[in-house]
Amino acid sequence: MTATPASSDPTMDAISRAVVEGRxxxxxxARRKLLALWSAIGVTGDPLHRCTLAHYLADLHEDPAQALAWDIRALDAADAVTEQGVRERHAGLRIAGFYPSLHLNLADDYRRLGSFEAAAEHVDAAEERAPDLPQDAYGAFLRTAIAEVAEAVSRRDTAERASAPGPTRQGVAKVNACSDARSPGG
Structure with missing residues (x-):
C-alpha cells in the first residue's frame, strides 16, 4: 500500500536528498548533511524527523557500533511518534509497521558486535511485530531479512550480510522503517 504525503515537509525532503546522495x-x-540536520532538529525535535534521520544515518556507518548508536536513536524516536503524527504526513501509514525494521536493524548491529543475546531479543521483537508488515514485496523482503539475521545469530556469525544496507553496498537500500511511504511502517 502506498501512502501519499499530506503536505510538503522541508525537513523530510532534505533527509531524502541526503539519503539519495549517500546511496x-x-x-x-550525505553523512555531514544528515548530522547538520540532526543538530537543527535537536534531540527533542519532531520524533518522525529524528526517527527517519537516525535510521538513515545508521546506514552510512560501516562500523556496527556507530550504526547501533543511530539505530537506538531511531527506535527511541519511534516510541515518541504518534499515529496522528504519522498520518498527518502519510495517509495510511501506521507507526506499528516501523518496528519490525527498527528491531531488525538493532538485531543485526548487535549480532555484528557479537552480542548474540541482545541480537536474539531484537530478532524476537522483529518477529513479534512482523504481522504488522504488508503482504507484498516489501513485507517479504523484511521477513526474509529477519530470518537471515536469526539464522546468523544462531550460527554466532558476526560477518556482514550481503543483503545488509550500508555505504559500501550501493544499490542495496536499507528498508526504511521511518519514512518510506509504504504500508504500515515501511
Whole structure:
C-alpha cells in the first residue's frame, strides 16, 4: 500500500536528498548533511524527523557500533511518534509497521558486535511485530531479512550480510522503517 504525503515537509525532503546522495556513493557529504540536520532538529525535535534521520544515518556507518548508536536513536524516536503524527504526513501509514525494521536493524548491529543475546531479543521483537508488515514485496523482503539475521545469530556469525544496507553496498537500500511511504511502517 502506498501512502501519499499530506503536505510538503522541508525537513523530510532534505533527509531524502541526503539519503539519495549517500546511496549514490557520496557517503561523507550525505553523512555531514544528515548530522547538520540532526543538530537543527535537536534531540527533542519532531520524533518522525529524528526517527527517519537516525535510521538513515545508521546506514552510512560501516562500523556496527556507530550504526547501533543511530539505530537506538531511531527506535527511541519511534516510541515518541504518534499515529496522528504519522498520518498527518502519510495517509495510511501506521507507526506499528516501523518496528519490525527498527528491531531488525538493532538485531543485526548487535549480532555484528557479537552480542548474540541482545541480537536474539531484537530478532524476537522483529518477529513479534512482523504481522504488522504488508503482504507484498516489501513485507517479504523484511521477513526474509529477519530470518537471515536469526539464522546468523544462531550460527554466532558476526560477518556482514550481503543483503545488509550500508555505504559500501550501493544499490542495496536499507528498508526504511521511518519514512518510506509504504504500508504500515515501511
Amino acid at each position: 549514490a556513493g557520496d557517503v561523507a557529504p
